[in-house]
Amino acid sequence: MKFVELNHFEKRIFTSKETENFLKVKNYADALVILLRNQKLDWDLLNNGYAELEKVKTKSFQFDGFVINAQLNPQRIKSTKADVTKEEIEKRDCFLCLDNLPKEQKGLEYKNEFLLFCNPYPIFYEHFTIVFKKHFPQRIDGSFHRFLKLAKRVHKYYSVLYNGPQCGASAPDHLHFQAVAKKDLIILDELEILINKYGEKLIDSRRKDVYGVSDGLRRYIVIKSKDINFIKNLFEKIYYSFQKAVNINTEPMINIIGNYNEIFGWEVIVFFRKKHRPQCYYEQDDKMLTVSPAVIDLSGTMILPREKDFNKINKEIIKSIFEDVIIGKEMFDYIKSYLKKSLE
Numbered sequence: 640m641k642f643v644e645l646n647h648f649e650k651r652i653f654t655s656k657e658t659e660n661f662l663k664v665k666n667y668a669d670a671l672v673i674l675l676r677n678q679k680l681d682w683d684l685l686n687n688g689y690a691e692l693e694k695v696k697t698k699s700f701q702f703d704g705f706v707i708n709a710q711l712n713p714q715r716i717k718s719t720k721a722d723v724t725k726e727e728i729e730k731r732d733c734f735l736c737l738d739n740l741p742k743e744q745k746g747l748e749y750k751n752e753f754l755l756f757c758n759p760y761p762i763f764y765e766h767f768t769i770v771f772k773k774h775f776p777q778r779i780d781g782s783f784h785r786f787l788k789l790a791k792r793v794h795k796y797y798s799v800l801y802n803g804p805q806c807g808a809s810a811p812d813h814l815h816f817q818a819v820a821k822k823d824l825i826i827l828d829e830l831e832i833l834i835n836k837y838g839e840k841l842i843d844s845r846r847k848d849v850y851g852v853s854d855g856l857r858r859y860i861v862i863k864s865k866d867i868n869f870i871k872n873l874f875e876k877i878y879y880s881f882q883k884a885v886n887i888n889t890e891p892m893i894n895i896i897g898n899y900n901e902i903f904g905w906e907v908i909v910f911f912r913k914k915h916r917p918q919c920y921y922e923q924d925d926k927m928l929t930v931s932p933a934v935i936d937l938s939g940t941m942i943l944p945r946e947k948d949f950n951k952i953n954k955e956i957i958k959s960i961f962e963d964v965i966i967g968k969e970m971f972d973y974i975k976s977y978l979k980k981s982l983e
């Protein structure tokens with residue numbers, strides 16, 4: 640394949656037509672690889688972010704059937720400690736709006752709807768932000784089909800991630816997703832084991848698999864299907880049943896992984912939350928731990944920006960962090976039985 644290098648263009652944003660033109664194939668995963676390579680040539684902030692990533696330390700904790708890695712990553716402090724209260728959000732300039740982005744940052748347009756950018760504060764060696772072109776609140780309602788389609792368009796190397804506005808998104812006022820390499824999402828590798836060991840099948844159908852999984856730390860629904868309408872309808876039911884369970888009419892706290900595979904189609908994991916941050920986040924002195932779980936933490940990589948927290952972290956602490964932010968058994972049972980009934 641012969642690509643025109645992106646930095647040969649003087650403009651910042653490459654329209655979807657241009658992106659597809661210089662790829663010759665309609666493959667956004669390869670377009671992202673080129674974008675990252677080019678941005679590393681002349682964007683210091685990004686290079687600095689990736690240099691910091693070289694220094695991260697990792698500790699691995701084996702649970703029964705799965706692994707949680709703790710990652711010491713000081714440059715994530717801003718995101719971990721992001722003040723997402725309404726007052727703070729209204730005070731600051733939105734850092735996802737095009738006018739406020741660093742001038743070196745280049746993006747690829749997707750369908751006149753989203754812009755795909757490199758994240759200058761990466762957690763993994765390939766970390767992208769997918770930003771809605773309009774300043775529009777973070778919500779999955781009304782954009783879930785876009786999320787699924789994006790997952791398909793980048794599936795060659797990447798999965799797409801969503802954090803709810805009240806449980807991990809550092810810009811709750813501007814709709815955005817993330818894309819990271821599939822191999823970096825530990826849970827994707829373990830999913831079959833987790834389903835076999837901890838899963839409950841919620842529908843009996845040959846090509847539509849839906850499971851409720853409760854693995855001792857996390858509670859989530861896994862949907863596997865090639866049928867996008869089935870997934871969309873089911874997601875609406877998940878959303879509605881969770882809303883009902885917590886008795887609200889705004890978005891219930893969810894984090895989502897969207898993965899696509901040519902053999903089985905979409906693989907969607909929906910995590911259910913009861914709190915944004917665990918108790919230890921609000922403690923003083925020695926009890927305090929600066930951790931703010933979002934979808935990447937739930938996927939198996941817990942981000943700790945402070946060294947003393949990283950030194951302290953152990954299985955017991957990990958367990959209590961998850962216990963604080965994940966819904967309880969009773970609520971999960973309610974959601975599962977609602978789904979079972981509606982799938983009959």
Ligand SMILES: [Zn+2]
Binds near residue numbers: 775
């Ligand atoms: Zn914005």
